[in-house]
Amino acid sequence: MQSKIWLSSPHMGGSERKYVNEAFDTNWVAPLGPNVNGLEQDIAEFLKGNHGDIVHVAALSAGTAAIHLGLILLDVKPGDEVICQSMTFSASANPIAYQGATPVFVDSEKDTWNMSPEMLDLAIKDRIAKGKKPKAIIPVHLYGMPAKMKEITAIAQQYEIPILEDAAESLGSHIHGKFCGTFGEIAALSFNGNKIITTSGGGALVAKNAADAEKARFLSTQARDTASHYQHSHIGYNYRMSNICAGIGRGQMEVLTERVQQRRANYNWYTNVLSDTAGIEFLKEPEGYYSNRWLTTVLVKHPSKTREDLRIALEAENIEARPLWKPMHRQPIFKDAPFYGDGTSEKLFNNGLCLPSGSNLTQEEKSRVLEQIKKVLQ
Numbered sequence: 001m002q003s004k005i006w007l008s009s010p011h012m013g014g015s016e017r018k019y020v021n022e023a024f025d026t027n028w029v030a031p032l033g034p035n036v037n038g039l040e041q042d043i044a045e046f047l048k049g050n051h052g053d054i055v056h057v058a059a060l061s062a063g064t065a066a067i068h069l070g071l072i073l074l075d076v077k078p079g080d081e082v083i084c085q086s087m088t089f090s091a092s093a094n095p096i097a098y099q100g101a102t103p104v105f106v107d108s109e110k111d112t113w114n115m116s117p118e119m120l121d122l123a124i125k126d127r128i129a130k131g132k133k134p135k136a137i138i139p140v141h142l143y144g145m146p147a148k149m150k151e152i153t154a155i156a157q158q159y160e161i162p163i164l165e166d167a168a169e170s171l172g173s174h175i176h177g178k179f180c181g182t183f184g185e186i187a188a189l190s191f192n193g194n195k196i197i198t199t200s201g202g203g204a205l206v207a208k209n210a211a212d213a214e215k216a217r218f219l220s221t222q223a224r225d226t227a228s229h230y231q232h233s234h235i236g237y238n239y240r241m242s243n244i245c246a247g248i249g250r251g252q253m254e255v256l257t258e259r260v261q262q263r264r265a266n267y268n269w270y271t272n273v274l275s276d277t278a279g280i281e282f283l284k285e286p287e288g289y290y291s292n293r294w295l296t297t298v299l300v301k302h303p304s305k306t307r308e309d310l311r312i313a314l315e316a317e318n319i320e321a322r323p324l325w326k327p328m329h330r331q332p333i334f335k336d337a338p339f340y341g342d343g344t345s346e347k348l349f350n351n352g353l354c355l356p357s358g359s360n361l362t363q364e365e366k367s368r369v370l371e372q373i374k375k376v377l378q
């Protein structure tokens with residue numbers, strides 16, 4: 001058997017060990033310390049971009065924790081409704097259930113595969129007509145492609161509903177220079193092992209208001225009131241990032257721009273070498289959109305071969321490829337949740353595949369992937 005080719009594997013830059021060693025040398029082996037503060041500053045500085053957006057960051061144990069605390073900051077309570085993009089990873093929607101609220105799922109559009117502004121408008125109108133105004137909107141930038149934030153933001157403002165942006169897959173992506181993670185009232189980033197940069201496991205809450213980031217830090221460290229004894233006036237969580245993980249994150253932030261370029265180079269390579277192969281389509285960037293191309297994704301539109309034919313052929317050669325996210329409204333656990341759509345995400349799920357996309361893929365590995373794709377589709 002040939003060696004395994006992963007969809008997306010961790011790729012260290014070199015300085016990670018320096019920051020981790022510093023943590024050991026100074027005994028900051030705890031969920032606080034200089035690396036945690038440093039990583040928060042590094043992320044805020046990066047997200048400023050050339051737009052100069054000021055954001056405030058709280059480093060957490062996971063992207064899922066960031067979404068959960070984001071919902072709490074937006075005052076989502078039992079019985080509330082929260083609008084969520086249907087085509088996404090379950091971690092976008094699960095925290096809605098943690099709060100005892102109901103997710104209302106919205107379909108994708110064809111240009112970015114993310115939340116359809118048209119369906120969003122329809123959903124909000126209908127939920128209001130049925131008696132409940134949604135408390136928040138969760139758009140997702142899947143695979144690094146920014147959602148249609150101009151249109152989504154206009155609708156959110158019209159109805160005065162805050163946006164909680166799931167930017168877990170899109171660090172480094174932007175629209176006309178404005179970074180994903182700076183559009184919403186609050187945004188979530190993820191540094192899980194398979195993301196564009198990693199802290200092994202971790203995430204961050206990004207907030208427009210300093211007070212929200214401060215409150216996230218407070219809630220993520222068990223909500224301890226100021227007192228010499230343990231005093232609590234809020235329900236707290238143990239969601240803070242460890243100073244060891246944050247050390248890895250600081251090293252990774254130094255190479256983030258390079259990682260984006262490497263992932264984009266993968267996408268460009270795939271599109272070039274497959275430009276003459278019929279039956280496979282790539283997702284293009286709309287004008288002004290810049291995707292970090294976390295994963296290169298394709299639609300299989302072939303007269304006789306399906307997405308599964310291609311995936312299974314790759315698997316047989318020890319190459320990991322995965323169908324696109326299965327929409328939440330099609331998941332057994334969310335089968336009773338309201339859904340507004342026209343079948344777009346389901347079609348994408350049926351025909352879509354994620355190809356190996358790591359920034360550390362070798363030319364030899366990419367050639368192995370290409371060989372299999374050509375074998376199946378020709």
Ligand SMILES: *Cc1c(COP(=O)(O)O)cnc(C)c1O
Pocket residue numbers: 061062063064065088089091092140166168169189190191192201202203
């Ligand atoms: C990875 C991911 C998350 C969750 O992040 P974790 O750090 O793994 O908790 C949430 N949403 C999306 C879209 C993701 O891809």
